[in-house]
Amino acid sequence: xxxxxxxxxxxxxxxxxxxxxxxxxxxxxxxxxxxxxxxxxxxxxxxxxxxxxxxxxxxxxxx
Amino acid sequence: xxxxxxxxxxxxxxxxxxxxxxxxxxxxxxxxxxxxxxxxxxxxxxxxxxxxxxxxxxxxxxxxxxxxxxxxxxxxxxxxxxxxxxxxxxxxxxxxxxxxxxxxxxxxxxxxxxxxxxxxxxxxxxxxxxxxxxxxxxxxxxxxxxxxxxxxxxxxxxxxxxxxxxxxxxxxxxxxxxxxxxxxxxxxxxxxxxxxxxxxxxxxxxxxxxxxxxxxxxxxxxxxxxxxxxxxxxxxxxxxxxxxxxxxxxxxxxxxxxxxxxxxxxxxxxxxxxxxxx
Numbered sequence: 001x002x003x004x005x006x007x008x009x010x011x012x013x014x015x016x017x018x019x020x021x022x023x024x025x026x027x028x029x030x031x032x033x034x035x036x037x038x039x040x041x042x043x044x045x046x047x048x049x050x051x052x053x054x055x056x057x058x059x060x061x062x063x
Numbered sequence: 064x065x066x067x068x069x070x071x072x073x074x075x076x077x078x079x080x081x082x083x084x085x086x087x088x089x090x091x092x093x094x095x096x097x098x099x100x101x102x103x104x105x106x107x108x109x110x111x112x113x114x115x116x117x118x119x120x121x122x123x124x125x126x127x128x129x130x131x132x133x134x135x136x137x138x139x140x141x142x143x144x145x146x147x148x149x150x151x152x153x154x155x156x157x158x159x160x161x162x163x164x165x166x167x168x169x170x171x172x173x174x175x176x177x178x179x180x181x182x183x184x185x186x187x188x189x190x191x192x193x194x195x196x197x198x199x200x201x202x203x204x205x206x207x208x209x210x211x212x213x214x215x216x217x218x219x220x221x222x223x224x225x226x227x228x229x230x231x232x233x234x235x236x237x238x239x240x241x242x243x244x245x246x247x248x249x250x251x252x253x254x255x256x257x258x259x260x261x262x263x264x265x266x267x268x269x270x271x272x273x274x275x276x277x278x279x280x281x282x283x284x285x286x287x288x289x290x291x292x293x294x295x296x297x298x299x300x301x302x303x304x305x306x307x308x309x310x311x312x313x314x315x316x317x318x319x320x321x322x323x324x325x326x327x328x329x330x331x332x333x334x335x336x337x338x339x340x341x
Binding site: 005011019023025 | 172177
């Protein structure tokens, strides 16, 4: 049995499994997309954000 | 004019390049109606076979008993051994020549294309579900409190610095909040009162989380003045605007106030000795 047949019979054959896997994939995609964009944002703005430069200012306070 | 034609001929393309709409090659300077001379090799030289005469196998005139006999082979017999020409430009013979050949477009494997179709539909579903989910959640986030509001929503008070029998007034969400560290006598007084006969019946146990700490909004329930502490007929608060009296539990006892002083949501942080309002 080929790979496409295996995929068809496990995921696509039953509509309930199909819809459930679509929603699961959407959930995972949302999380992955958010974290990916956040990672890209942090790397793009490296050294500009407060969490990057916090050490320069807070170390003197020693709260 | 002749020189002009020569120049034109030398500059232009070859005369037979252009084609008329009917498909006939257009050769304007070529006289296609010209005929070969009638004596078709009559220019003098004599001996030897005529070069331009057709060979005998192509037909010709022969003498027979019935007269002159002319025979022309439309297809000349092969003059040398037959050779199969494998490279040719003629059309391939097919079963049904009118039907185009779709074999290039047929899928190789039906299973693969079925799985691919479902994958494409599912990917569309995944993307649209993500878009719908993020639209809804972004819309709901517009109703949530912003960070500056949330930062002001809670107030921490260090209650270890408040001595027994003293009032402290702090500001919380733009309103005054009374914090009373009550003495044991005040607690007994507040709890022994027959609260069921009051205008807004409420027990002292329901109003306080710890009996010695009374936390209330310092806004008179009548018209919103700020009552004065440790005043009034009941030893609690007194509103100077219209003369409402509150007891030591902040309950309305006399005057126009319809309700008890409001108790905000608060919590005690015993580890750090702090009161968190909000």
